[in-house]
Structures are given as structure tokens and as C-alpha cells.
Amino acid sequence: MTEAGGPSIRSRVLDAITDGALKELDLDEMLGVLLERSRELLGVDTVTVLLVDRGGEQLVARASSGLAAEVFQGVRVPVGRGFAGSVARRGEPVLIERVDESTVVNPLLWEHGLRVLLGVPMIAQGELAGVLHVGSTTSRRFTAEEVGALQLVADRLAVAVHADRTRAERAAATMLQESLLPSSLPSAEGWELAARYVPGAESGVGGDWYDVFTLPGDRIGVVIGDVVGSGLRAAVVMGRLRSALRAYALEYLDPAQVLEKLDRKASYFEHNTMATVAYAIIDTKTHLMNLAVAGHLLPVVAVPGERTRFAPAPVGPPVGFDLGTTGRRGVSVPVPPGSLVVLYTDGLVERRGQDLDAGLERLRGAVGPMGPEAACTRIMAALVGDRPATDDVALVAIRHSD
Structure with missing residues (x-):
């Protein structure tokens, strides 16, 4: 009182x-x-x-x-x-x-x-x-x-x-993200890899990730993904999806089947969560990239003597919410010697107030048959430059050097 x-x-x-x-x-x-x-x-x-x-x-x-x-x-x-x-x-x-x-x-x-x-x-x-x-x-x-x-x-x-x-x-979220990004990229004779990851200036660390791992049978698995949302929750979900995809990758040879299993897992256990994912398996002997895409932007492929293009893959729905119940499809893309493949998240090409197609065209124009490290440097300079990206940026480049 x-x-x-x-x-x-x-x-x-x-x-x-x-x-x-x-x-x-x-x-x-x-x-x-x-x-x-x-x-x-x-x-x-x-x-x-x-x-x-x-x-x-x-x-x-x-x-x-x-x-x-x-x-x-x-x-x-x-x-x-x-x-x-x-x-x-x-x-x-x-x-x-x-x-x-x-x-x-x-x-x-x-x-x-x-x-x-x-x-x-x-x-x-x-x-x-x-x-x-x-x-x-x-x-x-x-x-x-x-x-x-x-x-x-x-x-x-x-x-x-x-x-x-x-x-x-x-x-x-920062510690989790850093712990889940590959500390080093695998090597295979005749294949070179490089990657970049930059957290968004506005959203902070979120659900973007990339992963590269060797698989039995002279194969390399390459993943790029983006969980909707940002912060700790998105990073935690990203970690669980990353681990699940790795497990499915050991069990199934078809990337489309791997994404189908991931979709089922996300829909059942990760309530109210959605993610876009592109998963590629590169066969280092046959020089083929088997690719499946779940709501993600298509990889860029640069082949010597040809016009740089986006991979001609069918784009299925994102994983989560049982969106992929009708089945998923993949495609085989030749990766001849000298070719470069680039996978990325939307933070690289999307800018507030700008058309997405314009960003994708700038990316396509920056990619050519070159070394993966040089490609990452050139792409980041052309699309990010000296201004911070508002969203996370993840980028993986793979070159067939033989």
C-alpha cells in the first residue's frame, strides 16, 4: 500500500x-x-x-x-x-x-x-x-x-x-548451421567442387543448406535445400531433413525416390513445415547427373561449346504437407568433360522489388565452363556484389575436369 x-x-x-x-x-x-x-x-x-x-x-x-x-x-x-x-x-x-x-x-x-x-x-x-x-x-x-x-x-x-x-x-541457429555445413567437400578423380554459404542480413541464419557426400559405386550426392522460415526452428528442421536425406540416399539409387521418402518423413513428423530441395547424384564413371527437384530452382548447367542452360528437370512440389503424394520424377543430365553444374538457393537470385526471372538470367549469364572456385567467386560478385543479401545464400559448383 x-x-x-x-x-x-x-x-x-x-x-x-x-x-x-x-x-x-x-x-x-x-x-x-x-x-x-x-x-x-x-x-x-x-x-x-x-x-x-x-x-x-x-x-x-x-x-x-x-x-x-x-x-x-x-x-x-x-x-x-x-x-x-x-x-x-x-x-x-x-x-x-x-x-x-x-x-x-x-x-x-x-x-x-x-x-x-x-x-x-x-x-x-x-x-x-x-x-x-x-x-x-x-x-x-x-x-x-x-x-x-x-x-x-x-x-x-x-x-x-x-x-x-x-x-x-x-x-x-548459427552454431547449428555451422555444424551441419560440410567442413570439407569430397574429392573424386576428374571432379572438382566448391561452395559458398552466407546468412541473410535481415533474416539471419535460417533453413538453407547444402550437402555433398560420396556414395557407393563411384557416385557423388549433391543436395541444396531451403526450409521455409528462418531462425532456430528452421535450422533445427533443416538439420533433421539433412540427416534423413543422407540416410535415404544410402538406401535408394533414384533421387526421386529419395525425395519421396523425405516428403513422407517431413509430412508426418515436421508438422506445418515445408522445404524446397534439389538432389543430384553424379555418376563419375558414366558422366551422368540423375536429378530430382522438389519445388526448388533448377540447377544451371554449362557445357563447353553450348549455351548455358537450366537443367531440363521436372519440378515437383516442395516436401511437407503431403504435397508429393502423386509421385516424383527425375531426369538424367549428361555432364561431359569441361562441364560445370551450379546448384543454389533463392537468396542468390531473389531481390525485393526485382523480377525473379531477371535474377535467374543474371545467374545464367555468370555461369560458364570454368573451375568451380572461380565460378563461385564470379557468381557471388555478379549477384551479391558489395550489398548484403537479405536472405540466406547457399551455392555449390561441380566441374567435370577430365
Whole structure:
């Protein structure tokens, strides 16, 4: 309660959440400091923060003042159920004056003797970050000013949580992406390879990937793909699809069949996910490239003495959402000595406000029968230049040197 003639609860909370010293603290330290201050300023017995999990379906206890057991025991509350779940679902303050199994999911709250609970949503950038709630072991009423003050604390914490998660997701996505890109490209007599990967300046690391691996029978597998979306989730899905494709590549000789299996896997296990993929198997003895394309841009093929062209492959639907249930088809493309094949993701050729066909034509014009490293350098200079690409760019060049 506010002392007569003293500063209002709102002004005292504002002082607490705008303290410059908070900038020097990590998230857990900030949570600890602000929960203790809130407990004192509001005259309550407990203050707890529950953060929404990655799936957006559960609230997980992250920090508490006065009821640490919630955190230590990993309390989880489904969004939409009980007290905290109702706050999350409704996106507005909720007050309950009876704390028991009929109103609260977590038994620790009534076992602790709490009689009144007030909870407010933590929302940042229009997204739910969690729930902040306070509890009292004695009956009391919360004024509109106190509810507003608690919401101020929740808003400050939501911004901190959002920023922390964004930093953590970017770091995790970057590490995951780097760990999954080939550290070196395989070599085969008469065949040279080079590659590039550059994360998008606006989207950050996402779901673009390339992969090159040797296969039994003097064959080389080459993959280029792009999971819809960006950030950690897209990178995680990309990693799972990459691993699955490698496994299918050992079992099936036909790239179209490999993509068919990948589509089934993505549709069943990767809900609400879609990816474009081009998968080629180069037979180093017959000089043929067997190619299947799932919604991806066609590879560029440059043969000495011929006009550079896009591979004449049928383009099936992307993988995911059971889009490829009617079957997938591939094509065999000759790769005679001196030829160059280039696979790439759309970040190389797409630019905001520019026609995709124009970007593809610039790419075709930059590709010719040359070494793969020189080709990558020339392509990146022609299509990226000195301005950062807004989306991820992945590029693989393969030359038949014999």
C-alpha cells in the first residue's frame, strides 16, 4: 500500500524497472532483482514468472520470490488451463480469491497457503512471453493502480525475455548451421567442387543448406535445400531433413525416390513445415547427373561449346504437407568433360522489388565452363556484389575436369 504523502506505487515501480543497473544483469539476475522488488513494493508473499515454452502450449516456472519450489520442481501449466493458463489464454489480468484444485493447476500454490492470486500476461512484440503472478496468504484486494503497476513489471520483463531469447536463438541457429555445413567437400578423380554459404542480413541464419557426400559405386550426392522460415526452428528442421536425406540416399539409387521418402518423413513428423530441395547424384564413371527437384530452382548447367542452360528437370512440389503424394520424377543430365553444374538457393537470385526471372538470367549469364572456385567467386560478385543479401545464400559448383 502507498504511504500517505509518499510516492505512488506506479512511480515506485517505474523507478524500479527503469533502474540503469538492470542493463548490466543477465536475464536470470534481472528476474531475481525485479521479483524481489515487486514482492516488497506490492506487499505480497510470492512473485513468480512462468515463461511460455517453444511450442507455445505450456508455461514453465522460470523464477520466483517466495515460492522457489515452483522453479526447482519444474512446474508446468498448460496454456488455457487453471489460473496462469487463463492469464496466458486471455491476455489480460486475472484475479482469483479462492486458491484450490478447482481454480489452480499447481498444488504448490494452495499448499503454500495462498488465498489470493493476481496474474498478468507478459507480452512483447505482440507475442506471449509468459505470465507474472503474485500471491498473498491473507485475504486482500488489489487496487487498479496495483494491477497496473504489476503489468508495468510484466511488460519490462517481457522485453528482457524476448531480447534474451532472440540472442540465444540466433547464437544457437548459427552454431547449428555451422555444424551441419560440410567442413570439407569430397574429392573424386576428374571432379572438382566448391561452395559458398552466407546468412541473410535481415533474416539471419535460417533453413538453407547444402550437402555433398560420396556414395557407393563411384557416385557423388549433391543436395541444396531451403526450409521455409528462418531462425532456430528452421535450422533445427533443416538439420533433421539433412540427416534423413543422407540416410535415404544410402538406401535408394533414384533421387526421386529419395525425395519421396523425405516428403513422407517431413509430412508426418515436421508438422506445418515445408522445404524446397534439389538432389543430384553424379555418376563419375558414366558422366551422368540423375536429378530430382522438389519445388526448388533448377540447377544451371554449362557445357563447353553450348549455351548455358537450366537443367531440363521436372519440378515437383516442395516436401511437407503431403504435397508429393502423386509421385516424383527425375531426369538424367549428361555432364561431359569441361562441364560445370551450379546448384543454389533463392537468396542468390531473389531481390525485393526485382523480377525473379531477371535474377535467374543474371545467374545464367555468370555461369560458364570454368573451375568451380572461380565460378563461385564470379557468381557471388555478379549477384551479391558489395550489398548484403537479405536472405540466406547457399551455392555449390561441380566441374567435370577430365
